[in-house]
Amino acid sequence: MSGPDGAARDVVLRLDGITKRFGKLTANDRIDLALHRGEVMALLGENGAGKTTLMNILFGHYTADEGTVEVEGRPLPPGAPGAALKAGVGMVHQHFTLADNMTVLENILLGTEPLWTPRLGRRAARARVEALSRDFGLAVHPDARVATLSVGERQRVEILKALYRDARILILDEPTAVLTPQETAALFQTLRKMVARGLSVIFISHKLNEVMAISSRVAVLRHGRLVGEVATADTDRHRLAELMVGSEIVTPAPGTATPGAALLTLAAVRTAPRGDRPGLQGIDLSLRAGQITGLAGVSGNGQGALADLLSGLTAPTGGQMTLGIAAVTDWTPRAALAAGIGRIPEDRHDTGSIADFTLTENAVLEGYGSRPFSRRGVMDWTAARRHAADLIATYDVRCPGPDARIRLLSGGNMQKLILGRVLETGPMVILANQPVRGLDIGAVTYVQERLIAARDRGAAVLLISEDLDEVLTMADVIHVISEGRLSPPFPRGSKTPAELGAWMAGQGFDHAA
């Protein structure tokens, strides 16, 4: 009650004039933000808009070139990781930071217990964790080992960890990317309970539906600048999207598909487990010409195994894979390419391209071994360069030229080159694994339109995505993958998001198997 005035006292976190430059790039340009007690503020922006940089400055991982951070009226020392934590700011990252081989309780207590008397106060700690878990609807058993938990449960542990450390401000970085629709709804319940008790939340996202659903205020970042700060009640999806992108958005219209023959068929296919994750558990899948098959599912449920299988990186350990009418035997990436499978990998930086190679060298990464790019083991760089220049022109790759190193390109332009490399060979089957993740909206539309065009010329497209909205928009038929099992195909529009969410959570498979 001794604050200077009521409004200022209500502000729990204040970022004042934050500026951060990396060389010529200004990642954060004079950003002013104030988070109030008891609100969920959404921080909206495309990849590269400066959201992550801002949070890194808040947590002292970066030092701002200009500007200050205040928590509850007290300035945080710049560049001191841990200061924000001590001041009561907790963060839940996209990638969790839990020790798999320890229990939930141990993970929560880790780093908070005195070194010499770890057993002391275990009982009190457990009681407190249980109370928090009950109060905020964070159902998770304190004695369960983290390795056995689902992704949604792990996220709850992360939140409990922050709450146990007396966080008054919680920052969630793209928290729904790994959740089913049901888990997302549960998370939103938790967030509402938190703000009702006077906690404050920053919800970082680029998903407009969720921002509209959970936040009371939205701050929009674009190219490092704060371009808008609006009350959620006074805006709508469309206006937010325009603020975020800076121009009007066109969503691709897939139109109707005319499915043809099955070009690639999997019958009871199994693959070896990948680390602690299951392989494919005997799946049936048929990819038809002129059809986009969407694969929905929570990340880490076998999408990688299926992508690796179709890419030729792994061979099936059981069941049969048929290409056209021929059963597949000797299966390598080269065989997959020869069979007319075009592959857009999940990780364009590390799998789809070689960062220090030029655009020319990257453009022929899959085709270098034959004409016109080489003859009898001798490269024809003129032909390769011409091909790269063609791809750059046809696929609208913004770059200094074919001799530039690909790591200088933005994700969108890199993806366009990879897309061109794949599509120019006229593949009959196209594996698109998260083809638009992390791209700005212009590039998203471009890539999606190209995939639709490929379908319309008769290719069978498999679209793997963790974004259910994307699958619902793009796919003519949807499969859900869960723990290496595949649901039956659902035609477009035959299932609601909630029904698909139930499959994503693993329900329904026993009947299907």
Place this chain on the structure above:
Amino acid sequence: MRLEPVAAPGLARTLGLPALALAGTFVVGALLVLAAGADPFATFGLIVQGAAGSKFAALETLNRATPLIFTGLAIAVAFRAKLWNIGAEAQLYAGALATVVLGTSALGLPPALMWPAMAGAAVIAGGLVLLGPVLLKVRLGVDEVVTTLLFNFIMLLFVSMLLEGPLKDPMGMGWPKSEALPRDYRLPRLVEGLRLHWGFALALIAAVVVWLIETRTTLGYEIRAVGQNARAARFAGIPVNRVLVKTALLSGGLAALAGFSEVSGLKGNLTQDLSPGFGYTGIIVAMLALLHPLGVVVSALFVAGIFVGADSMSRAAGVPSYIADILLATALLAMVLAILLTRFRVVRG
């Protein structure tokens, strides 16, 4: 202080920093010469004079550079594929061994056939020596740094055993050395009367060939792709393991040519001290050349010049010839730092 990646290193960065590294090396060297009580300028002058001041000196430098070009190329090719071949010394001895065994076997072939036969045998022997560690790497994931390094000692002991046993020259007065190659089978001098043999020309040709392989062939493209990003290379259908095996054969073969050239061009026979560490010095040569095959020729001449020059300088100026080792070690460290700084800049805070 932190490192931040440099998006697009300019020409000043890519060439200026290595030049600065060399300059820094000589500053360090000058301080050590001062500490040894001599005048740095005079000392460096003597080194230059000793390396290139006379026809005899220059030819000695070229002779010394010859094996270093071969081992430098061997390392450069392997490192390009991120195949850490530390065993060029072993491959060199394998090449020398093959040369001696074939050359002293009294097959009666004419020299024009015998030279390519000995060189070919050396290349095969050297390639096979590196093949083992590489197969262990691709099949079982055994770290090749350890295996190739240890192979150097195995090979040296093996050579020593042969020189005390089956290969021992009966006319060698009990010294552990092999029989000498017949005079006809020795590589001829490049120019009559001068102590420079055809091995040097072969080294230059090898450098050009390696350069062409790296830049113009599919194999070179595969080697670079595997070295830069094996994961992306595998995804794109490049047979990574097969490329590594081919790289091993190429790299081992090049190092073995150093042994062939030393035996058939210079020494005539095999002894345990055929190589004063040419295989290890090849790593310095390759790194100073930033792994560029043509750069290897320049850096081998530079390294050889410092060794030869320092020998002659130490006789004249009384500064220990160990200064050569210190200069090269400093140059290597400075160059590694320069390479790092071409890709990253140091930022405060």
